Amino acid sequence: xxxxxxxxxxxxxxxxxxxxxxxxxxxxxxxxxxxxxxxxxxxxxxxxxxxxxxxxxxxxxxxxxxxxxxxxxxxxxxxxxxxxxxxxxxxxxxxxxxxxxxxxxxxxxxxx
Amino acid sequence: xxxxxxxxxxxxxxxxxxxxxxxxxxxxxxxxxxxxxxxxxxxxxxxxxxxxxxxxxxxxxxxxxxxxxxxxxxxxxxxxxxxxxxxxxxxxxxxxxxxxxxxxxxxxxxxxxxx
Numbered sequence: 527x528x529x530x531x532x533x534x535x536x537x538x539x540x541x542x543x544x545x546x547x548x549x550x551x552x553x554x555x556x557x558x559x560x561x562x563x564x565x566x567x568x569x570x571x572x573x574x575x576x577x578x579x580x581x582x583x584x585x586x587x588x589x590x591x592x593x594x595x596x597x598x599x600x601x602x603x604x605x606x607x608x609x610x611x612x613x614x615x616x617x618x619x620x621x622x623x624x625x626x627x628x629x630x631x632x633x634x635x636x637x638x
Numbered sequence: 639x640x641x642x643x644x645x646x647x648x649x650x651x652x653x654x655x656x657x658x659x660x661x662x663x664x665x666x667x668x669x670x671x672x673x674x675x676x677x678x679x680x681x682x683x684x685x686x687x688x689x690x691x692x693x694x695x696x697x698x699x700x701x702x703x704x705x706x707x708x709x710x711x712x713x714x715x716x717x718x719x720x721x722x723x724x725x726x727x728x729x730x731x732x733x734x735x736x737x738x739x740x741x742x743x744x745x746x747x748x749x750x751x752x753x
Contacts, residue, residue: 534678560741569642569728569744570681614680618740626742630680 529553532615532629541638545602549615549629552596556627559591560616561600564631570614574600605636641665642745644729650751651719659714659748661729669732670712671696671742672704674725681728687712688734719752726750 532549539545547561558577562570574589576582582589588601598617602609615629645660663670672684673696683696687706701723703715712731716723729745 562744567747567749569746572741572743575741616742626683628681630678 529556530615530617530627530629533632534630536633536635538635538637539605541605541607541636543605543636545600545605545609545634545636547600547602547613547615547632547634549598549617550596551598551617551627553619554593554596555619556596556617557620558618559589559598560618561587561589562614562616562628564612564614566611573613607636607638610635642729642731642743644727644745644748646748647746648749648751650753651716653720653752654718657716657719657750659716659727659729659750661712661714661745662710663712663729663731663745664710665731665733665743666709667731667733667743668709669734669740670706671730671732672702672712672714673728673730674698674723675728675747676725684714684727719750721752724750724752 530551560575561573563573564570576589579591579593586603590599612631612633614631617627642663668689671686673681675681682698684702685704687693690706690709693704727748730742732740732742734740
């Protein structure tokens with residue numbers, strides 16, 4: 527079993543919809559959580575970073591962490607066609623140097 | 639523009655040939671990384687370097703080598719390419735490599751096909 531699981535989708539929603547993207551993890555040692563957005567044929571770009579349970583909001587994006595359930599989510603409000611991309615979750619344990627654990631990514635298409 | 643550059647953008651390579659993928663960052667980050675991304679497998683760490691002069695093995699290091707002569711450059715070499723090394727390769731960097739809140743920044747990728 528992989529330490530980080532992410533539904534690959536694809537997910538297709540109409541413009542303006544609320545999108546929910548999710549990852550689960552198996553190791554409670556993960557303490558730092560990130561979401562990356564990757565456009566087609568581009569490198570991943572950091573979207574949000576959080577290290578505590580609860581919600582963190584940045585514009586139309588909200589990152590949610592539930593450490594008790596080992597579950598993280600990214601919500602996109604008022605989704606736009608420009609949000610069409612693959613979203614990868616990533617997480618890290620304290621004091622483990624450079625070991626980042628990535629989900630396989632969820633492909634999202636926002637239809638105008 | 640600050641960031642990470644990779645070269646070449648794409649390459650078709652005959653099996654058995656030697657190939658070096660180049661990566662340069664101008665953010666003065668201490669740590670650098672090489673990943674390969676394959677459909678259904680996500681990003682897998684090949685090699686990393688926490689600081690100039692040091693390197694380490696990641697999850698899938700076999701068939702690859704790296705060097706870190708200075709802070710900015712982190713080339714990845716395939717000594718004798720095989721078709722299973724067909725992939726998209728991403729270079730990344732982070733400020734420290736060991737800090738608890740460290741996050742990684744990625745380059746645009748190199749699309750490599752080995753025939």
